[in-house]
Amino acid sequence: MKTILVGYDGTAPAERALTRAAELARAFGSKVVVVSVSAPERPVIDGGAFGLTPYYYPATDISARSDEAVWQQHRERVQELFAGFDVPVEFAGVSGRPAEEIVDVADEHDADLIVVGTREPGFLERLLGGSVSEGVARRAHCDVLIVHSPEQAD
Numbered sequence: 550m551k552t553i554l555v556g557y558d559g560t561a562p563a564e565r566a567l568t569r570a571a572e573l574a575r576a577f578g579s580k581v582v583v584v585s586v587s588a589p590e591r592p593v594i595d596g597g598a599f600g601l602t603p604y605y606y607p608a609t610d611i612s613a614r615s616d617e618a619v620w621q622q623h624r625e626r627v628q629e630l631f632a633g634f635d636v637p638v639e640f641a642g643v644s645g646r647p648a649e650e651i652v653d654v655a656d657e658h659d660a661d662l663i664v665v666g667t668r669e670p671g672f673l674e675r676l677l678g679g680s681v682s683e684g685v686a687r688r689a690h691c692d693v694l695i696v697h698s699p700e701q702a703d
Contacts, residue, residue: 550577554660556651556681557583557623562666566696567627570664571634573694579661580637584654585623586647587616616644648684656690664694 555570557563567583574581620642631638643650655663667682686693 550579550661552582552658552660553577553579553662553664554582554584554651554655554658555664556647556666556685557585557627558647559585559619559623559626560666560668562668562696562698564630564666565698566664566666567630569694569696571631571636571638573662573664574636574638575634580639581631582639582641582654582658582660583623583627584641584643584651585620586650587619587642587644588647616642646684647681648688651681651685652688652690660691662692662694663689664696666696666698668698 550573553570553574555563555566557567570581570583573579620640623642624640627638627640641654643654645653651663651665654660663685665682665685667680682693682695686695
């Protein structure tokens, strides 16, 4: 196992996934690629009513700066966590739909394993088709490890 990719969004389940990925990477002598996905900018639609063609305003500079600020926070946290593991780690910040982007980055890095955290999905999440971890598991071209919280393991 040469490359392990882990999805990270700053949540407790993602922290558990980072820790598990670091443990596995140390055991197998693998490198880790951490990917943080920001949601795509929602276009502001003007028009579209009464048969008119909608007009999409371009993304603002503010959203790009806020994404970069979040990615910087995530990079720093990842570096903190991996400091004690002596494992090579790189970081990728991307925008898009999380499950799709995680799988795309895994494919780009020829990952052998994707590690993602999970939590109990709420009603709306189940209604709309599940969680990011389920989406990754369905789309991935390599093995996927879904790290559950201690409460879910009972």
